Amino acid sequence: MGKLAPALRKVHDLLLATYGPQHWWPGETPFEIMAGTILTQAASWGNAEKAIANLKRAGALSPQAIRDLPMSELATLLYPSGCYNAKAEKLKALAAWLGNAGDRPEIAFGKNTATLRKELLAVHGIGPETADSILLYAATKPVFVIDTYTRRIIHRLGLGSRDEKYDVLQQLFMGNLPVKAALYNEYHALLVRLGKEACRTTPHCDRCTLAELCPKKT
DNA sequence: ACCCAGGGTCATA
DNA sequence: TATGACCATGGG
Numbered sequence: 001m002g003k004l005a006p007a008l009r010k011v012h013d014l015l016l017a018t019y020g021p022q023h024w025w026p027g028e029t030p031f032e033i034m035a036g037t038i039l040t041q042a043a044s045w046g047n048a049e050k051a052i053a054n055l056k057r058a059g060a061l062s063p064q065a066i067r068d069l070p071m072s073e074l075a076t077l078l079y080p081s082g083c084y085n086a087k088a089e090k091l092k093a094l095a096a097w098l099g100n101a102g103d104r105p106e107i108a109f110g111k112n113t114a115t116l117r118k119e120l121l122a123v124h125g126i127g128p129e130t131a132d133s134i135l136l137y138a139a140t141k142p143v144f145v146i147d148t149y150t151r152r153i154i155h156r157l158g159l160g161s162r163d164e165k166y167d168v169l170q171q172l173f174m175g176n177l178p179v180k181a182a183l184y185n186e187y188h189a190l191l192v193r194l195g196k197e198a199c200r201t202t203p204h205c206d207r208c209t210l211a212e213l214c215p216k217k218t
Numbered sequence: 219a220c221c222c223a224g225g226g227t228c229a230t231a
Numbered sequence: 232t233a234t235g236a237c238c239a240t241g242g243g
Contacts, residue, residue, distance in 0.1 A: 084238090
Protein backbone atom coordinates (compact mmCIF):
# COMPACT_ATOMS: atom_id res chain seq x y z
CA MET A 1 0.00 0.00 0.00
CA GLY A 2 1.61 3.29 -1.11
CA LYS A 3 1.86 6.66 0.56
CA LEU A 4 -1.28 8.06 -0.99
CA ALA A 5 -3.57 5.36 0.36
CA PRO A 6 -5.17 7.59 3.04
CA ALA A 7 -5.86 10.41 0.56
CA LEU A 8 -7.43 8.12 -2.01
CA ARG A 9 -9.57 6.41 0.62
CA LYS A 10 -10.71 9.78 1.88
CA VAL A 11 -11.75 10.86 -1.60
CA HIS A 12 -13.70 7.64 -2.07
CA ASP A 13 -15.45 7.87 1.27
CA LEU A 14 -16.42 11.49 0.73
CA LEU A 15 -17.81 10.79 -2.72
CA LEU A 16 -19.74 7.76 -1.49
CA ALA A 17 -21.19 9.74 1.41
CA THR A 18 -22.18 12.53 -0.97
CA TYR A 19 -23.59 10.63 -3.92
CA GLY A 20 -24.30 7.14 -2.63
CA PRO A 21 -23.75 3.90 -4.58
CA GLN A 22 -23.90 4.39 -8.36
CA HIS A 23 -24.91 0.83 -9.32
CA TRP A 24 -22.66 0.51 -12.38
CA TRP A 25 -22.48 -0.79 -15.07
CA PRO A 26 -26.06 -0.47 -16.36
CA GLY A 27 -26.69 -3.55 -18.50
CA GLU A 28 -28.34 -6.92 -18.00
CA THR A 29 -25.76 -9.25 -19.53
CA PRO A 30 -21.97 -9.31 -19.92
CA PHE A 31 -22.34 -8.80 -23.65
CA GLU A 32 -24.63 -5.82 -23.20
CA ILE A 33 -22.02 -4.27 -20.93
CA MET A 34 -19.25 -4.99 -23.43
CA ALA A 35 -21.24 -3.45 -26.27
CA GLY A 36 -21.99 -0.47 -24.03
CA THR A 37 -18.31 0.23 -23.40
CA ILE A 38 -17.80 0.65 -27.14
CA LEU A 39 -21.00 2.54 -27.86
CA THR A 40 -20.34 5.14 -25.17
CA GLN A 41 -16.91 6.00 -26.56
CA ALA A 42 -16.85 9.77 -27.13
CA ALA A 43 -20.63 9.76 -26.73
CA SER A 44 -23.03 10.55 -23.92
CA TRP A 45 -24.44 7.52 -22.13
CA GLY A 46 -27.92 8.58 -23.16
CA ASN A 47 -27.04 8.28 -26.84
CA ALA A 48 -25.28 4.96 -26.25
CA GLU A 49 -28.43 3.69 -24.55
CA LYS A 50 -30.52 4.56 -27.60
CA ALA A 51 -28.23 2.45 -29.77
CA ILE A 52 -28.44 -0.44 -27.29
CA ALA A 53 -32.23 -0.17 -27.31
CA ASN A 54 -32.15 -0.34 -31.12
CA LEU A 55 -30.03 -3.49 -30.97
CA LYS A 56 -32.40 -5.07 -28.47
CA ARG A 57 -35.45 -4.21 -30.50
CA ALA A 58 -33.82 -5.75 -33.56
CA GLY A 59 -32.89 -8.86 -31.61
CA ALA A 60 -29.26 -8.04 -32.38
CA LEU A 61 -27.75 -7.83 -28.92
CA SER A 62 -25.66 -10.99 -29.25
CA PRO A 63 -22.31 -11.80 -30.89
CA GLN A 64 -23.95 -14.15 -33.39
CA ALA A 65 -26.58 -11.62 -34.44
CA ILE A 66 -23.95 -8.91 -34.86
CA ARG A 67 -21.81 -11.16 -37.03
CA ASP A 68 -24.86 -11.97 -39.17
CA LEU A 69 -26.01 -8.37 -39.66
CA PRO A 70 -24.81 -6.55 -42.77
CA MET A 71 -22.57 -3.60 -41.91
CA SER A 72 -25.04 -1.07 -43.27
CA GLU A 73 -27.90 -2.39 -41.14
CA LEU A 74 -25.75 -2.56 -38.04
CA ALA A 75 -24.56 0.99 -38.61
CA THR A 76 -28.15 2.16 -38.92
CA LEU A 77 -29.01 0.66 -35.54
CA LEU A 78 -26.02 2.43 -33.99
CA TYR A 79 -26.85 5.82 -35.50
CA PRO A 80 -27.86 7.62 -32.25
CA SER A 81 -24.50 6.93 -30.60
CA GLY A 82 -22.51 8.77 -33.27
CA CYS A 83 -19.44 7.48 -35.16
CA TYR A 84 -21.82 4.74 -36.21
CA ASN A 85 -19.77 3.30 -39.08
CA ALA A 86 -16.67 3.14 -36.89
CA LYS A 87 -18.63 1.60 -34.03
CA ALA A 88 -20.21 -0.98 -36.31
CA GLU A 89 -16.70 -2.13 -37.25
CA LYS A 90 -15.76 -2.25 -33.58
CA LEU A 91 -18.78 -4.34 -32.59
CA LYS A 92 -18.02 -6.71 -35.46
CA ALA A 93 -14.48 -7.12 -34.14
CA LEU A 94 -15.75 -7.72 -30.59
CA ALA A 95 -18.25 -10.30 -31.84
CA ALA A 96 -15.54 -12.05 -33.85
CA TRP A 97 -13.30 -12.25 -30.77
CA LEU A 98 -16.12 -13.67 -28.65
CA GLY A 99 -16.71 -16.28 -31.31
CA ASN A 100 -13.37 -17.81 -30.34
CA ALA A 101 -14.84 -18.51 -26.92
CA GLY A 102 -18.04 -19.99 -28.32
CA ASP A 103 -19.85 -16.67 -27.89
CA ARG A 104 -19.68 -17.16 -24.15
CA PRO A 105 -18.08 -14.27 -22.25
CA GLU A 106 -17.82 -16.43 -19.12
CA ILE A 107 -15.45 -18.72 -20.99
CA ALA A 108 -13.29 -15.84 -22.21
CA PHE A 109 -13.27 -14.31 -18.73
CA GLY A 110 -11.87 -17.52 -17.32
CA LYS A 111 -8.38 -16.64 -18.51
CA ASN A 112 -6.06 -14.82 -16.16
CA THR A 113 -6.48 -11.07 -16.11
CA ALA A 114 -3.19 -10.12 -17.76
CA THR A 115 -3.76 -12.48 -20.69
CA LEU A 116 -7.35 -11.36 -21.07
CA ARG A 117 -6.35 -7.70 -21.08
CA LYS A 118 -3.79 -8.28 -23.83
CA GLU A 119 -6.36 -10.10 -25.93
CA LEU A 120 -8.90 -7.33 -25.48
CA LEU A 121 -6.34 -4.66 -26.42
CA ALA A 122 -5.65 -6.57 -29.62
CA VAL A 123 -9.30 -6.27 -30.66
CA HIS A 124 -10.01 -3.38 -33.05
CA GLY A 125 -11.78 -0.60 -31.19
CA ILE A 126 -10.70 -1.61 -27.72
CA GLY A 127 -8.12 0.65 -26.09
CA PRO A 128 -6.99 0.80 -22.44
CA GLU A 129 -10.10 2.39 -20.96
CA THR A 130 -12.52 0.15 -22.85
CA ALA A 131 -10.49 -2.97 -22.06
CA ASP A 132 -10.41 -2.12 -18.38
CA SER A 133 -14.11 -1.24 -18.33
CA ILE A 134 -14.85 -4.68 -19.74
CA LEU A 135 -12.51 -6.34 -17.26
CA LEU A 136 -14.02 -4.53 -14.29
CA TYR A 137 -17.69 -4.20 -15.14
CA ALA A 138 -18.32 -7.26 -17.31
CA ALA A 139 -15.72 -9.72 -15.98
CA THR A 140 -15.60 -8.43 -12.38
CA LYS A 141 -11.80 -8.34 -12.39
CA PRO A 142 -10.10 -5.97 -9.92
CA VAL A 143 -8.79 -3.48 -12.50
CA PHE A 144 -9.05 0.29 -12.08
CA VAL A 145 -10.48 2.25 -15.01
CA ILE A 146 -8.84 5.57 -15.90
CA ASP A 147 -10.91 8.06 -17.86
CA THR A 148 -10.67 11.75 -18.65
CA TYR A 149 -12.61 12.72 -15.54
CA THR A 150 -10.22 10.75 -13.37
CA ARG A 151 -7.23 12.47 -14.99
CA ARG A 152 -8.66 15.92 -14.30
CA ILE A 153 -9.62 15.12 -10.73
CA ILE A 154 -6.25 13.59 -9.86
CA HIS A 155 -4.60 16.69 -11.26
CA ARG A 156 -6.91 19.02 -9.30
CA LEU A 157 -6.09 17.14 -6.15
CA GLY A 158 -2.40 17.67 -6.83
CA LEU A 159 -1.78 13.92 -6.96
CA GLY A 160 -0.42 13.76 -10.51
CA SER A 161 0.48 15.78 -13.60
CA ARG A 162 -2.16 16.40 -16.24
CA ASP A 163 -0.65 14.25 -18.98
CA GLU A 164 0.38 11.28 -16.87
CA LYS A 165 0.42 8.01 -18.74
CA TYR A 166 -2.54 5.66 -18.39
CA ASP A 167 -0.60 2.89 -16.68
CA VAL A 168 0.95 5.29 -14.18
CA LEU A 169 -2.44 6.65 -13.13
CA GLN A 170 -3.83 3.15 -12.92
CA GLN A 171 -0.98 2.15 -10.61
CA LEU A 172 -1.65 5.20 -8.49
CA PHE A 173 -5.00 3.67 -7.57
CA MET A 174 -4.12 0.00 -7.65
CA GLY A 175 -0.96 0.49 -5.62
CA ASN A 176 -2.73 2.50 -2.94
CA LEU A 177 -6.01 0.65 -2.54
CA PRO A 178 -7.06 -2.90 -1.75
CA VAL A 179 -7.25 -4.94 -4.96
CA LYS A 180 -11.02 -5.39 -4.95
CA ALA A 181 -13.38 -5.22 -7.91
CA ALA A 182 -16.32 -3.90 -5.88
CA LEU A 183 -14.22 -1.00 -4.59
CA TYR A 184 -12.84 -0.10 -8.05
CA ASN A 185 -16.31 -0.38 -9.53
CA GLU A 186 -17.81 2.11 -7.12
CA TYR A 187 -14.80 4.43 -7.08
CA HIS A 188 -14.63 4.89 -10.83
CA ALA A 189 -18.38 5.40 -11.10
CA LEU A 190 -18.21 8.02 -8.36
CA LEU A 191 -15.37 9.85 -10.09
CA VAL A 192 -17.44 10.05 -13.27
CA ARG A 193 -20.42 11.27 -11.26
CA LEU A 194 -18.27 13.98 -9.73
CA GLY A 195 -16.83 14.88 -13.11
CA LYS A 196 -20.33 15.54 -14.42
CA GLU A 197 -21.13 17.81 -11.49
CA ALA A 198 -18.58 20.56 -11.07
CA CYS A 199 -14.95 19.62 -11.60
CA ARG A 200 -15.12 20.33 -15.33
CA THR A 201 -16.42 23.88 -15.20
CA THR A 202 -14.58 25.35 -12.26
CA PRO A 203 -10.91 26.21 -12.66
CA HIS A 204 -10.50 25.53 -8.96
CA CYS A 205 -12.54 23.31 -6.72
CA ASP A 206 -14.56 26.01 -4.96
CA ARG A 207 -17.93 24.54 -5.94
CA CYS A 208 -16.70 20.98 -6.05
CA THR A 209 -17.68 18.23 -3.65
CA LEU A 210 -13.99 17.65 -3.06
CA ALA A 211 -13.28 21.30 -2.27
CA GLU A 212 -12.05 20.54 1.21
CA LEU A 213 -9.50 18.12 -0.22
CA CYS A 214 -8.23 20.32 -3.05
CA PRO A 215 -5.22 22.62 -2.82
CA LYS A 216 -6.48 26.15 -2.11
CA LYS A 217 -5.95 28.67 -4.86
CA THR A 218 -3.11 31.08 -4.34
C1' DA B 219 -21.61 28.91 -32.93
C1' DC B 220 -18.94 26.51 -30.24
C1' DC B 221 -17.62 22.60 -26.82
C1' DC B 222 -18.19 18.33 -24.87
C1' DA B 223 -19.67 13.39 -24.11
C1' DG B 224 -18.06 7.20 -19.40
C1' DG B 225 -12.19 6.79 -26.78
C1' DG B 226 -9.70 4.72 -30.39
C1' DT B 227 -7.45 4.36 -34.94
C1' DC B 228 -4.62 5.90 -38.36
C1' DA B 229 -1.27 8.83 -40.80
C1' DT B 230 2.49 11.74 -40.25
C1' DA B 231 7.12 13.74 -38.33
C1' DT C 232 7.05 8.77 -29.02
C1' DA C 233 3.85 12.21 -29.85
C1' DT C 234 0.67 15.17 -31.89
C1' DG C 235 -3.54 15.84 -35.07
C1' DA C 236 -7.39 14.58 -38.12
C1' DC C 237 -11.18 11.81 -38.14
C1' DC C 238 -15.27 9.34 -36.79
C1' DA C 239 -20.59 11.89 -36.10
C1' DT C 240 -24.86 12.52 -33.01
C1' DG C 241 -27.16 15.32 -29.47
C1' DG C 242 -27.26 18.53 -25.42
C1' DG C 243 -25.53 22.55 -23.03
